[in-house]
Amino acid sequence: MEWISCSLCGDYEAKRLHQEDNYVMVRCSSCGFVYQNPRPSPQELREAYQTYLPEGNIEIEAWGKMMEPVFRKGADLIEQYIPRGRILDVGAGYGFFLALMQARGWKVTGVEVSPTGVRYGRDRWELPILLQPWENTSFQEGEFGVVTAFYAMEHLSDPLAFLKEVHRILRPEGMILLRYPHTTPIKDILSLLRIKNHLYHLPFHLSDFSPQTMQRALTKAGFQAIKTFVGNFTNPPDLAGKVAGILFGNMAEVIHRLSRGKILLPGVSKTTIARKVES
């Protein structure tokens, strides 16, 4: 384990927020970023990811089914703004999203650290997914029209450095789409109700972005036209997940729609998009 400062603002001061087993999430006193501290070393994480994704075909298919509407909505959203071209998906997993984009006529590339995910995507759809962390990639400046990361930001040790690199490899007017869990508001409620849970999924999730901290990070990385959307809750089967789903799942979407986007309830997964605007 290693002790760190806030990876968004560099401040060392933070308040202890929630604990799962021996792992602790803290909130930065300066910028409000929620992150795991101390956290596993890069070496420990690399080892853990060797067996992170399930290998059974039934589990993989079930996962693909569960994520299908999320990926479809993501694809629709992208195509509202960006003409078909090159797209990079970081944390591509088994490749379900890239397979969808490839079928829609995009030229796709993936990056993924789980060998299981890479093998599946290559075997099933012949997807070009690189088995390496994003830090080891060397893409050209302005190479992609779109970069996506579904449930990847919370796994990155330096999310701000990642956003800056995405900004570099996007072409002018290019778009980043990020999908991430926003778990802290649910954790606050479940802890009041004294319902035990592991919703932070520690030690794997190194941080818990809110739309506000995500906006701050994207702005720091040079992005503009930042927009956040509420998404479906992906119904985990345990009690904590059910309570969270009922409290925040459908209701959040209904209220968001009724208020014409003005009221964004906390506690569900969020999708944030932003653009690279030439200065």
Ligand SMILES: [Zn+2]
């Ligand atoms: Zn901070």
